[in-house]
Amino acid sequence: MKSTLISIARPVFGLGAAALIAFGAGCKPAPATAPSDGSTNAPPAAGAARRSIIGMSQCNLGEPWRVQMNAMIRAAAEKHPDIEVVFKDAQNDTLKQRTHVEEFVSAKVNLIIISPKEAQPLTEPVAKAMAAGIPVIVLDRRLIGDQFTCFIGADNVRIGRAAGAWLAKRLNGQGKIVELKGLMTSTPGQDRHRGFREGIAQSKIEVVFEADMKWLEPDARKEMESALSRYPKIDAVYAHNDPAAHGAYLAAKAAGREKEMLFVGIDALPHEGVAYVRQGILSATFEYPTGGPEAIDIARKILAGESVPKEIVLGSRLFTADNAAQGGEVLPPSP
Numbered sequence: 001m002k003s004t005l006i007s008i009a010r011p012v013f014g015l016g017a018a019a020l021i022a023f024g025a026g027c028k029p030a031p032a033t034a035p036s037d038g039s040t041n042a043p044p045a046a047g048a049a050r051r052s053i054i055g056m057s058q059c060n061l062g063e064p065w066r067v068q069m070n071a072m073i074r075a076a077a078e079k080h081p082d083i084e085v086v087f088k089d090a091q092n093d094t095l096k097q098r099t100h101v102e103e104f105v106s107a108k109v110n111l112i113i114i115s116p117k118e119a120q121p122l123t124e125p126v127a128k129a130m131a132a133g134i135p136v137i138v139l140d141r142r143l144i145g146d147q148f149t150c151f152i153g154a155d156n157v158r159i160g161r162a163a164g165a166w167l168a169k170r171l172n173g174q175g176k177i178v179e180l181k182g183l184m185t186s187t188p189g190q191d192r193h194r195g196f197r198e199g200i201a202q203s204k205i206e207v208v209f210e211a212d213m214k215w216l217e218p219d220a221r222k223e224m225e226s227a228l229s230r231y232p233k234i235d236a237v238y239a240h241n242d243p244a245a246h247g248a249y250l251a252a253k254a255a256g257r258e259k260e261m262l263f264v265g266i267d268a269l270p271h272e273g274v275a276y277v278r279q280g281i282l283s284a285t286f287e288y289p290t291g292g293p294e295a296i297d298i299a300r301k302i303l304a305g306e307s308v309p310k311e312i313v314l315g316s317r318l319f320t321a322d323n324a325a326q327g328g329e330v331l332p333p334s335p
């Protein structure tokens, strides 16, 4: 684990107070160069005496979508000299992410942003942060209960439902589908599954194979290999994210069967899902905004003592070969 020492002068909810914050165990001087996990730990520039420190706990940086989330948070934060964001990457390890939240609490950061790996195990440390008087913004994946300040994310049930309705229409109401689910202990996986089943409920579509690919492309590829070996005919793959849709495509391509079926994913990053649509690899992808800029906006309001909504729901767009060049289209309202 990385130990970082930063010396900052920061307001503690309105009280100007010089503080020495140690992240992690031990007291080592801050490294001269930026650490590889993207942490920001340079001391504040002269004159930035009243900076607030925001601890950002990212569950994983293995997927482009999460790299993009951090980049958007960083870019939004850089516009405001009154805040500094300290990033931690839990590398897809729930226990590590719990520790990161606890470290932010003992370091007495002014605010925490967390994009949790799983709902249940991260609920308690966040509740403890709240109890210690540190506001918490939860991004993208939910926790259990209401011990947080603000949740920001898109409506995954709605996205799943739209994906189901879109596929049902494209397949004229029937066909055999493989569903590659995101980590089912995380709420987007649960919601994208539930919404999809609602979206296909009125059709004769049959989900012949479903597996939890834990949001990971290599897992999705492996699961798809099993599906291909068991089912001689597959009409479509509904994957809960674009990396999984791509993994499924690669498995089908290796079996010489990629033209037999449609591939649908979620995320729609310009350089990932939307690029796959443009290349004809995916038939559709649904945008899942990272919420990074909104998180910084809300964080500054909280730090300024303003009240904020408990929940902010972000919109989504659908990208297909027909509309990708025009920037996709706003998701139609749920049927």
Ligand code: FRU
Binding pocket: 060, 063, 065, 066, 140, 141, 182, 186, 188, 215, 240, 241, 242, 243, 266, 267, 288
């Ligand atoms: C990245 C990711 C995205 C997905 C989101 C759901 O870790 O899997 O692809 O949309 O998390 O929380």
